[in-house]
Amino acid sequence: MALRSESSRKSVLQATIDLLGETPPGPVSLQKLSIERIARQAGVSKMTIYRWWPNKAALVIDSFIENHIAQTPLSKEGRAVDALRAHLVSLTKVYAGPEGRLVAQLLGECQFEPATLDAFKEHFWRGRQEAVAELIERAKAEGDLREDVPSNTIADLLYAPIYFRLLLQTGELDVDSTLTHVEAVLRGIARQGS
Incomplete structure:
Protein backbone atom coordinates (compact mmCIF):
# COMPACT_ATOMS: atom_id res chain seq x y z
CA MET A 1 0.00 0.00 0.00
CA TRP A 53 -1.94 18.69 0.42
CA PRO A 54 -4.41 21.10 2.05
CA ASN A 55 -4.78 23.25 -1.08
CA LYS A 56 -3.54 23.94 -4.59
CA ALA A 57 -0.81 26.33 -3.44
CA ALA A 58 0.79 23.73 -1.17
CA LEU A 59 0.73 21.18 -4.00
CA VAL A 60 2.28 23.60 -6.49
CA ILE A 61 5.01 24.54 -4.00
CA ASP A 62 5.86 20.88 -3.38
CA SER A 63 5.89 20.18 -7.13
CA PHE A 64 8.20 23.13 -7.65
CA ILE A 65 10.53 22.04 -4.84
CA GLU A 66 10.69 18.45 -6.07
CA ASN A 67 12.15 19.62 -9.39
CA HIS A 68 13.98 22.74 -8.28
CA ILE A 69 16.32 21.46 -5.58
CA ALA A 70 17.83 18.81 -7.85
CA GLN A 71 18.44 21.34 -10.64
CA THR A 72 20.04 24.03 -8.46
CA PRO A 73 22.46 22.23 -6.14
CA LEU A 74 24.54 23.84 -3.42
CA SER A 75 27.80 21.92 -3.53
CA LYS A 76 29.75 21.09 -0.39
CA GLU A 77 32.84 20.30 -2.48
CA GLY A 78 35.64 22.70 -3.41
CA ARG A 79 35.80 26.39 -2.54
CA ALA A 80 32.58 27.91 -1.27
CA VAL A 81 32.71 30.95 -3.59
CA ASP A 82 32.94 28.59 -6.57
CA ALA A 83 29.94 26.66 -5.23
CA LEU A 84 28.03 29.96 -4.91
CA ARG A 85 28.86 30.91 -8.51
CA ALA A 86 27.81 27.49 -9.80
CA HIS A 87 24.58 27.61 -7.81
CA LEU A 88 23.63 31.07 -9.08
CA VAL A 89 24.37 30.01 -12.67
CA SER A 90 22.17 26.91 -12.27
CA LEU A 91 19.42 29.06 -10.74
CA THR A 92 19.60 31.46 -13.69
CA LYS A 93 19.35 28.61 -16.20
CA VAL A 94 16.33 27.11 -14.44
CA TYR A 95 14.56 30.45 -13.98
CA ALA A 96 15.08 31.35 -17.66
CA GLY A 97 12.65 28.53 -18.51
CA PRO A 98 9.14 27.45 -17.49
CA GLU A 99 10.11 27.03 -13.85
CA GLY A 100 10.94 30.72 -13.68
CA ARG A 101 7.46 31.62 -14.87
CA LEU A 102 6.05 29.28 -12.22
CA VAL A 103 8.08 30.97 -9.47
CA ALA A 104 6.96 34.39 -10.70
CA GLN A 105 3.33 33.25 -10.56
CA LEU A 106 3.82 31.73 -7.11
CA LEU A 107 5.39 34.92 -5.78
CA GLY A 108 2.55 36.93 -7.33
CA GLU A 109 0.01 34.68 -5.63
CA CYS A 110 1.88 35.13 -2.34
CA GLN A 111 1.12 38.86 -2.41
CA PHE A 112 -2.61 38.19 -2.06
CA GLU A 113 -2.55 34.98 -0.03
CA PRO A 114 -0.61 35.20 3.25
CA ALA A 115 -1.02 31.44 3.75
CA THR A 116 0.64 30.79 0.38
CA LEU A 117 3.54 33.09 1.31
CA ASP A 118 3.93 31.30 4.65
CA ALA A 119 3.90 27.91 2.89
CA PHE A 120 6.45 29.07 0.30
CA LYS A 121 8.77 30.37 3.01
CA GLU A 122 8.34 27.31 5.20
CA HIS A 123 8.69 24.61 2.54
CA PHE A 124 11.18 26.27 0.19
CA TRP A 125 12.75 29.57 1.15
CA ARG A 126 13.93 28.89 4.70
CA GLY A 127 15.72 25.67 3.81
CA ARG A 128 17.50 27.26 0.88
CA GLN A 129 18.30 30.35 2.93
CA GLU A 130 19.96 28.21 5.60
CA ALA A 131 21.97 26.24 3.03
CA VAL A 132 23.17 29.44 1.33
CA ALA A 133 24.07 31.02 4.69
CA GLU A 134 26.13 27.95 5.49
CA LEU A 135 27.94 28.27 2.16
CA ILE A 136 28.59 31.99 2.75
CA GLU A 137 29.92 31.28 6.25
CA ARG A 138 32.24 28.69 4.74
CA ALA A 139 33.46 31.27 2.19
CA LYS A 140 34.18 33.65 5.07
CA ALA A 141 36.10 30.93 6.91
CA GLU A 142 38.08 30.21 3.73
CA GLY A 143 39.09 33.88 3.66
CA ASP A 144 37.23 34.84 0.49
CA LEU A 145 34.49 37.05 1.96
CA ARG A 146 34.49 39.82 4.54
CA GLU A 147 33.42 38.69 7.97
CA ASP A 148 31.88 42.06 8.88
CA VAL A 149 29.09 41.74 6.27
CA PRO A 150 26.16 39.64 7.55
CA SER A 151 25.49 36.46 5.57
CA ASN A 152 21.88 37.41 4.87
CA THR A 153 23.07 40.73 3.35
CA ILE A 154 25.49 38.86 1.09
CA ALA A 155 22.72 36.48 0.06
CA ASP A 156 20.41 39.41 -0.71
CA LEU A 157 23.10 41.05 -2.84
CA LEU A 158 23.65 37.85 -4.82
CA TYR A 159 20.03 36.72 -5.28
CA ALA A 160 18.09 39.98 -5.61
CA PRO A 161 19.09 40.73 -9.23
CA ILE A 162 17.99 37.28 -10.39
CA TYR A 163 14.57 37.65 -8.78
CA PHE A 164 14.33 41.28 -9.91
CA ARG A 165 14.92 40.31 -13.55
CA LEU A 166 12.61 37.34 -13.22
CA LEU A 167 9.71 39.32 -11.78
CA LEU A 168 10.06 42.64 -13.61
CA GLN A 169 11.68 41.34 -16.80
CA THR A 170 14.07 44.29 -16.83
CA GLY A 171 16.80 42.44 -18.70
CA GLU A 172 17.97 39.07 -19.87
CA LEU A 173 18.04 36.31 -17.32
CA ASP A 174 21.16 34.65 -18.66
CA VAL A 175 24.41 33.19 -17.44
CA ASP A 176 26.65 36.02 -18.69
CA SER A 177 24.72 38.81 -16.99
CA THR A 178 24.40 36.74 -13.80
CA LEU A 179 28.15 36.09 -13.69
CA THR A 180 28.88 39.78 -14.33
CA HIS A 181 26.68 40.69 -11.37
CA VAL A 182 28.06 37.94 -9.12
CA GLU A 183 31.65 38.98 -9.80
CA ALA A 184 30.83 42.63 -9.04
CA VAL A 185 29.22 41.65 -5.74
CA LEU A 186 32.04 39.28 -4.80
CA ARG A 187 34.64 41.99 -5.49
CA GLY A 188 32.70 44.36 -3.23
CA ILE A 189 32.51 41.91 -0.34
CA ALA A 190 35.90 40.23 -0.78
CA ARG A 191 38.15 40.21 2.25
CA GLN A 192 40.88 42.83 1.87
CA GLY A 193 44.04 41.28 0.46
CA SER A 194 42.15 38.31 -1.09
Whole structure:
Protein backbone atom coordinates (compact mmCIF):
# COMPACT_ATOMS: atom_id res chain seq x y z
CA MET A 1 0.00 0.00 0.00
CA ALA A 2 2.82 2.44 0.86
CA LEU A 3 4.48 1.88 -2.53
CA ARG A 4 1.17 2.55 -4.29
CA SER A 5 0.64 5.72 -2.26
CA GLU A 6 4.14 6.98 -3.07
CA SER A 7 3.52 6.23 -6.73
CA SER A 8 0.28 8.22 -6.63
CA ARG A 9 1.99 11.10 -4.84
CA LYS A 10 4.72 11.25 -7.49
CA SER A 11 2.07 11.10 -10.24
CA VAL A 12 0.29 14.09 -8.70
CA LEU A 13 3.52 16.09 -8.42
CA GLN A 14 4.44 15.28 -12.03
CA ALA A 15 0.93 16.06 -13.31
CA THR A 16 1.12 19.46 -11.63
CA ILE A 17 4.46 20.27 -13.27
CA ASP A 18 3.19 18.96 -16.63
CA LEU A 19 0.10 21.14 -16.49
CA LEU A 20 2.13 24.22 -15.59
CA GLY A 21 4.83 23.44 -18.19
CA GLU A 22 5.20 24.70 -21.74
CA THR A 23 4.30 21.53 -23.61
CA PRO A 24 0.92 19.76 -23.68
CA PRO A 25 -1.01 19.17 -21.49
CA GLY A 26 0.22 22.62 -20.36
CA PRO A 27 0.59 25.46 -20.23
CA VAL A 28 -2.04 26.25 -17.65
CA SER A 29 -1.60 29.37 -15.52
CA LEU A 30 -1.45 28.98 -11.77
CA GLN A 31 -4.73 30.89 -11.46
CA LYS A 32 -6.51 28.51 -13.87
CA LEU A 33 -4.98 25.33 -12.48
CA SER A 34 -7.48 23.30 -10.47
CA ILE A 35 -7.26 20.29 -8.19
CA GLU A 36 -9.83 18.59 -10.45
CA ARG A 37 -7.61 19.01 -13.48
CA ILE A 38 -4.53 17.78 -11.62
CA ALA A 39 -6.45 14.72 -10.37
CA ARG A 40 -7.60 13.93 -13.92
CA GLN A 41 -4.08 14.32 -15.30
CA ALA A 42 -2.57 12.16 -12.53
CA GLY A 43 -5.28 9.52 -12.70
CA VAL A 44 -6.19 9.86 -9.03
CA SER A 45 -9.15 11.14 -7.06
CA LYS A 46 -9.34 14.62 -5.56
CA MET A 47 -9.50 12.92 -2.15
CA THR A 48 -6.08 11.37 -2.84
CA ILE A 49 -4.66 14.84 -3.47
CA TYR A 50 -6.25 16.33 -0.37
CA ARG A 51 -4.78 13.48 1.69
CA TRP A 52 -1.32 14.99 1.11
CA TRP A 53 -1.94 18.69 0.42
CA PRO A 54 -4.41 21.10 2.05
CA ASN A 55 -4.78 23.25 -1.08
CA LYS A 56 -3.54 23.94 -4.59
CA ALA A 57 -0.81 26.33 -3.44
CA ALA A 58 0.79 23.73 -1.17
CA LEU A 59 0.73 21.18 -4.00
CA VAL A 60 2.28 23.60 -6.49
CA ILE A 61 5.01 24.54 -4.00
CA ASP A 62 5.86 20.88 -3.38
CA SER A 63 5.89 20.18 -7.13
CA PHE A 64 8.20 23.13 -7.65
CA ILE A 65 10.53 22.04 -4.84
CA GLU A 66 10.69 18.45 -6.07
CA ASN A 67 12.15 19.62 -9.39
CA HIS A 68 13.98 22.74 -8.28
CA ILE A 69 16.32 21.46 -5.58
CA ALA A 70 17.83 18.81 -7.85
CA GLN A 71 18.44 21.34 -10.64
CA THR A 72 20.04 24.03 -8.46
CA PRO A 73 22.46 22.23 -6.14
CA LEU A 74 24.54 23.84 -3.42
CA SER A 75 27.80 21.92 -3.53
CA LYS A 76 29.75 21.09 -0.39
CA GLU A 77 32.84 20.30 -2.48
CA GLY A 78 35.64 22.70 -3.41
CA ARG A 79 35.80 26.39 -2.54
CA ALA A 80 32.58 27.91 -1.27
CA VAL A 81 32.71 30.95 -3.59
CA ASP A 82 32.94 28.59 -6.57
CA ALA A 83 29.94 26.66 -5.23
CA LEU A 84 28.03 29.96 -4.91
CA ARG A 85 28.86 30.91 -8.51
CA ALA A 86 27.81 27.49 -9.80
CA HIS A 87 24.58 27.61 -7.81
CA LEU A 88 23.63 31.07 -9.08
CA VAL A 89 24.37 30.01 -12.67
CA SER A 90 22.17 26.91 -12.27
CA LEU A 91 19.42 29.06 -10.74
CA THR A 92 19.60 31.46 -13.69
CA LYS A 93 19.35 28.61 -16.20
CA VAL A 94 16.33 27.11 -14.44
CA TYR A 95 14.56 30.45 -13.98
CA ALA A 96 15.08 31.35 -17.66
CA GLY A 97 12.65 28.53 -18.51
CA PRO A 98 9.14 27.45 -17.49
CA GLU A 99 10.11 27.03 -13.85
CA GLY A 100 10.94 30.72 -13.68
CA ARG A 101 7.46 31.62 -14.87
CA LEU A 102 6.05 29.28 -12.22
CA VAL A 103 8.08 30.97 -9.47
CA ALA A 104 6.96 34.39 -10.70
CA GLN A 105 3.33 33.25 -10.56
CA LEU A 106 3.82 31.73 -7.11
CA LEU A 107 5.39 34.92 -5.78
CA GLY A 108 2.55 36.93 -7.33
CA GLU A 109 0.01 34.68 -5.63
CA CYS A 110 1.88 35.13 -2.34
CA GLN A 111 1.12 38.86 -2.41
CA PHE A 112 -2.61 38.19 -2.06
CA GLU A 113 -2.55 34.98 -0.03
CA PRO A 114 -0.61 35.20 3.25
CA ALA A 115 -1.02 31.44 3.75
CA THR A 116 0.64 30.79 0.38
CA LEU A 117 3.54 33.09 1.31
CA ASP A 118 3.93 31.30 4.65
CA ALA A 119 3.90 27.91 2.89
CA PHE A 120 6.45 29.07 0.30
CA LYS A 121 8.77 30.37 3.01
CA GLU A 122 8.34 27.31 5.20
CA HIS A 123 8.69 24.61 2.54
CA PHE A 124 11.18 26.27 0.19
CA TRP A 125 12.75 29.57 1.15
CA ARG A 126 13.93 28.89 4.70
CA GLY A 127 15.72 25.67 3.81
CA ARG A 128 17.50 27.26 0.88
CA GLN A 129 18.30 30.35 2.93
CA GLU A 130 19.96 28.21 5.60
CA ALA A 131 21.97 26.24 3.03
CA VAL A 132 23.17 29.44 1.33
CA ALA A 133 24.07 31.02 4.69
CA GLU A 134 26.13 27.95 5.49
CA LEU A 135 27.94 28.27 2.16
CA ILE A 136 28.59 31.99 2.75
CA GLU A 137 29.92 31.28 6.25
CA ARG A 138 32.24 28.69 4.74
CA ALA A 139 33.46 31.27 2.19
CA LYS A 140 34.18 33.65 5.07
CA ALA A 141 36.10 30.93 6.91
CA GLU A 142 38.08 30.21 3.73
CA GLY A 143 39.09 33.88 3.66
CA ASP A 144 37.23 34.84 0.49
CA LEU A 145 34.49 37.05 1.96
CA ARG A 146 34.49 39.82 4.54
CA GLU A 147 33.42 38.69 7.97
CA ASP A 148 31.88 42.06 8.88
CA VAL A 149 29.09 41.74 6.27
CA PRO A 150 26.16 39.64 7.55
CA SER A 151 25.49 36.46 5.57
CA ASN A 152 21.88 37.41 4.87
CA THR A 153 23.07 40.73 3.35
CA ILE A 154 25.49 38.86 1.09
CA ALA A 155 22.72 36.48 0.06
CA ASP A 156 20.41 39.41 -0.71
CA LEU A 157 23.10 41.05 -2.84
CA LEU A 158 23.65 37.85 -4.82
CA TYR A 159 20.03 36.72 -5.28
CA ALA A 160 18.09 39.98 -5.61
CA PRO A 161 19.09 40.73 -9.23
CA ILE A 162 17.99 37.28 -10.39
CA TYR A 163 14.57 37.65 -8.78
CA PHE A 164 14.33 41.28 -9.91
CA ARG A 165 14.92 40.31 -13.55
CA LEU A 166 12.61 37.34 -13.22
CA LEU A 167 9.71 39.32 -11.78
CA LEU A 168 10.06 42.64 -13.61
CA GLN A 169 11.68 41.34 -16.80
CA THR A 170 14.07 44.29 -16.83
CA GLY A 171 16.80 42.44 -18.70
CA GLU A 172 17.97 39.07 -19.87
CA LEU A 173 18.04 36.31 -17.32
CA ASP A 174 21.16 34.65 -18.66
CA VAL A 175 24.41 33.19 -17.44
CA ASP A 176 26.65 36.02 -18.69
CA SER A 177 24.72 38.81 -16.99
CA THR A 178 24.40 36.74 -13.80
CA LEU A 179 28.15 36.09 -13.69
CA THR A 180 28.88 39.78 -14.33
CA HIS A 181 26.68 40.69 -11.37
CA VAL A 182 28.06 37.94 -9.12
CA GLU A 183 31.65 38.98 -9.80
CA ALA A 184 30.83 42.63 -9.04
CA VAL A 185 29.22 41.65 -5.74
CA LEU A 186 32.04 39.28 -4.80
CA ARG A 187 34.64 41.99 -5.49
CA GLY A 188 32.70 44.36 -3.23
CA ILE A 189 32.51 41.91 -0.34
CA ALA A 190 35.90 40.23 -0.78
CA ARG A 191 38.15 40.21 2.25
CA GLN A 192 40.88 42.83 1.87
CA GLY A 193 44.04 41.28 0.46
CA SER A 194 42.15 38.31 -1.09
